[in-house]
Amino acid sequence: MIYFFQQALNAVQLGSVYALIALGYTMVYGVLSMINFAHGDFFMVGAFLCFIGAALWHLAFVPVLLLSMGGVTLLGVATERIAYRPLRNAPKVSAIITSLGVGIFLENFTLGLNPYPKYVPPLLPSLGFNAWGVSVSIFQLSTIGISFGLMFALHLIVNKTKAGLAMRAISADRLIVPLMGVPVDKIIALTFALGSGLGGAAGVMYAMAYPVIDPYIGIIVGWKAFISAVIGGIGNIRGAVLGAYILATVEIMTAAFLPSTYRDLITFSLLLTLLIFRPRGLFGKAEIQKV
Amino acid sequence: MKPLLEVRDMTVSYGMIAAVRSVSFEVYSGETVVLLGANGAGKSSILRAVSGLIPGGGTVRFEGEDLAAIPAHERVARGIAHVPEGRHIFGNLSVKENLLLGAWVRRSSLAGDLDRVLALFPRLKERYSQSGGTLSGGEQQMLAVGRALMSRPRLLLLDEPSMGLSPKLVESIFSMLADFHESGMTLLVVEQNAAMALTLASRAYVLEAGEMKLSGTAAELQDNPLVRSAYLGE
Ligand SMILES: Nc1ncnc2c1ncn2[C@@H]1O[C@H](COP(=O)(O)OP(=O)(O)OP(=O)(O)O)[C@@H](O)[C@H]1O
Numbered sequence: 348m349i350y351f352f353q354q355a356l357n358a359v360q361l362g363s364v365y366a367l368i369a370l371g372y373t374m375v376y377g378v379l380s381m382i383n384f385a386h387g388d389f390f391m392v393g394a395f396l397c398f399i400g401a402a403l404w405h406l407a408f409v410p411v412l413l414l415s416m417g418g419v420t421l422l423g424v425a426t427e428r429i430a431y432r433p434l435r436n437a438p439k440v441s442a443i444i445t446s447l448g449v450g451i452f453l454e455n456f457t458l459g460l461n462p463y464p465k466y467v468p469p470l471l472p473s474l475g476f477n478a479w480g481v482s483v484s485i486f487q488l489s490t491i492g493i494s495f496g497l498m499f500a501l502h503l504i505v506n507k508t509k510a511g512l513a514m515r516a517i518s519a520d521r522l523i524v525p526l527m528g529v530p531v532d533k534i535i536a537l538t539f540a541l542g543s544g545l546g547g548a549a550g551v552m553y554a555m556a557y558p559v560i561d562p563y564i565g566i567i568v569g570w571k572a573f574i575s576a577v578i579g580g581i582g583n584i585r586g587a588v589l590g591a592y593i594l595a596t597v598e599i600m601t602a603a604f605l606p607s608t609y610r611d612l613i614t615f616s617l618l619l620t621l622l623i624f625r626p627r628g629l630f631g632k633a634e635i636q637k638v
Numbered sequence: 639m640k641p642l643l644e645v646r647d648m649t650v651s652y653g654m655i656a657a658v659r660s661v662s663f664e665v666y667s668g669e670t671v672v673l674l675g676a677n678g679a680g681k682s683s684i685l686r687a688v689s690g691l692i693p694g695g696g697t698v699r700f701e702g703e704d705l706a707a708i709p710a711h712e713r714v715a716r717g718i719a720h721v722p723e724g725r726h727i728f729g730n731l732s733v734k735e736n737l738l739l740g741a742w743v744r745r746s747s748l749a750g751d752l753d754r755v756l757a758l759f760p761r762l763k764e765r766y767s768q769s770g771g772t773l774s775g776g777e778q779q780m781l782a783v784g785r786a787l788m789s790r791p792r793l794l795l796l797d798e799p800s801m802g803l804s805p806k807l808v809e810s811i812f813s814m815l816a817d818f819h820e821s822g823m824t825l826l827v828v829e830q831n832a833a834m835a836l837t838l839a840s841r842a843y844v845l846e847a848g849e850m851k852l853s854g855t856a857a858e859l860q861d862n863p864l865v866r867s868a869y870l871g872e
């Protein structure tokens with residue numbers, strides 16, 4: 348039983364990382380109906396900025412987190428401005444191909460600078476405590492706490508601010524929103540900024556949990572976060588978070604109780620089964636609260 | 639007197655199709671001007687080019703200012719509000735949020751404006767926190783008009799405000815527009831319901847296949863044999 352709770356804690360931790368990334372996919376899809384396949388690589392850049400901050404500049408945890416979030420925010424906004432905006436009214440497939448291209452560019456650019464995997468030194472003291480037999484580390488608590496905090500902040504921005512109102516309107520009927528006086532380009536840029544910033548934070552959390560990083564970590568983690576967003580109903584914020592925790596729980600629990608080689612097989616079978624019964628994901632239809 | 643809105647040689651094309659060809663007209667402050675025309679004549683295209691939703695050739699001047707370089711969202715701040723054909727209510731937002739979005743360009747006294755719009759449309763008050771998608775067609779039309787009013791426009795563009803409404807609702811929409819006119823608001827209205835529209839209008843234009851065919855005061859056009867046969871069904 349203690350083993351189960353230990354694994355549940357791990358699932359919440361991993362789910363938080365997936366959730367932060369999944370939010371970026373779902374928010375961009377919400378405003379542009381476009382899947383930004385470079386987003387997993389934004390996350391990877393966040394992990395590398397964490398490496399730069401921690402290993403090269405010897406910064407503390409909070410400055411490293413801000414460095415990664417800020418850097419990836421700029422990356423996301425610049426990508427939207429340079430690569431995606433000119434294609435806004437082009438066929439959807441053009442934007443998708445472009446985002447794949449941006450992703451490959453980021454992987455190879457990072458690879459050029461870092462031909463070998465990098466080790467990220469610990470940013471937090473390896474302290475912890477024991478709660479009814481379950482060992483809880485400071486690091487796990489911070490990952491979970493900061494993720495919850497960021498998600499709550501996002502919730503407030505989307506649901507309680509004027510800009511969030513505009514985001515939700517754009518997700519429903521983008522072409523008509525200028526008639527409300529809303530500068531749509533700015534709101535879309537803000538959406539990219541928020542989604543990318545969360546991806547940067549996820550990069551730090553990931554690099555702290557799995558401290559050996561290479562330029563390809565964004566691919567598989569990105570796919571899993573993307574799948575989380577699809578499970579929840581892409582375009583839906585609550586769905587993306589829920590999907591991330593479901594996916595992480597299934598992954599951790601299969602690895603914990605079954606031969607770990609089955610992990611991805613079982614995870615993806617579950618996903619396929621779910622999509623057969625709910626093709627639009629958990630929140631895809633019943634509720635149209637996109638973005 | 640200078641017109642509030644002046645359109646000169648407007649053209650609108652969709653790919654190879656020229657939907658609006660060299661159309662000129664003007665709207666003076668305090669006037670209600672009606673654009674009549676059959677389906678596909680180019681009425682909506684003209685309104686969209688005025689509000690900046692689509693690009694158009696020629697010149698559009700608002701209060702003497704050339705709008706060529708002004709994007710749609712800044713035209714709202716200048717005082718142009720557009721109630722689009724088919725309402726386009728944000729179905730995922732509540733009635734209140736739809737109205738607040740309409741007030742995006744405003745900075746102050748929103749509470750007073752919300753009260754004013756809700757007094758105009760008591761039905762919206764009953765549906766205040768319901769999502770826009772759950773409203774009936776008539777309620778959505780009220781919300782679309784109310785949302786446009788929230789920007790305190792000096793020129794209100796209305797694209798077929800009576801479309802798909804019951805005769806009784808059509809009448810109440812028109813009597814409301816008449817009130818707006820009385821209160822000094824400037825309206826540019828596109829309507830299929832020519833008989834109703836002409837009773838409301840000061841002046842009217844008749845559009846045919848993208849070109850301006852006729853213009854005159856509402857009374858003149860009401861007596862025009864061509865208008866009587868084509869639009870008044872006589
Ligand atoms: N987005 C578009 N793409 C291509 N052609 C279009 C588009 N919108 C309008 N058109 C064409 O332009 C012409 C004018 O259309 P418009 O919608 O302005 O007419 P309308 O007078 O408003 O008609 P209705 O009374 O049916 O609303 C039509 O022939 C229409 O097919």
Ligand SMILES: [Mg+2]
Binds near residue numbers: 681682683723797
């Ligand atoms: Mg039309």
